[in-house]
Amino acid sequence: MKRTLIHTLTFLLVMGSAQALAEQHTVKMKNSGNDGSMVFEPGYLEASPGDTVKFVATDPAHNSVSEAVPEGAEDWSGSINEEITVTLSEEGVYVYKCVPHATLNMAGVISVGKSTNYDAAKAAVEKLSNAAAANQGRLTGYFDNVAKP
Template structure:
């Protein structure tokens, strides 16, 4: 029994040690144009974290679609937020004040278990956007 406990503990510690932290910058201007998250598309592993970092003021990160079993998030304006990706699937998020400019992004974790829900969220955000109509669709096109 003791060997089993030690083995389980070692497995949990090693899994946590393999988790990565990804940085997503919230920017007024970037390689993809004005009001953008960089990178706008990210592939990560279950257990990784994403830290949304202030590069310019007046931004936030708010989840729009998350896989079943994952926690949604709602960052405050002008504050960094760190999110743990605790379920496989597709995460779609936006910057609340700049959603009309299609300031949004996509994170894929493992298998895209919620593909249809995430696609619907992308379509809704894109339809409501006044500019940068192709940006979010292009990010989502990477989800396979």
């Protein structure tokens, strides 16, 4: 009984410590920023498994929707003007966009640990970039920061 209690308390302490180490990142959805018009800021982010990203509607008429996520991770789809918090549960590359401004290449990349889904993420970046009428090269520039597996 005593040994089980010690193991349980140790487990809870370790789990609590892991959650305390998780970081919350903020990505602003903006009409204009350092990388131009209709932009997520930052557009490229490095994080660790278990971290969260809070997408903040700094300017109106934006949302965040996943375009590619690693296997085992959950897709997300925020409504227009909605702040949404996403947990980065798996290692890999997360590619996301603003639906109303996707043609303006309002999209971003999050790299979490090893780029386990590099090829799928690259294909998503190419698809979004090829469909964009403005801000050419911005999203591929973000993706260039991702380490090849």
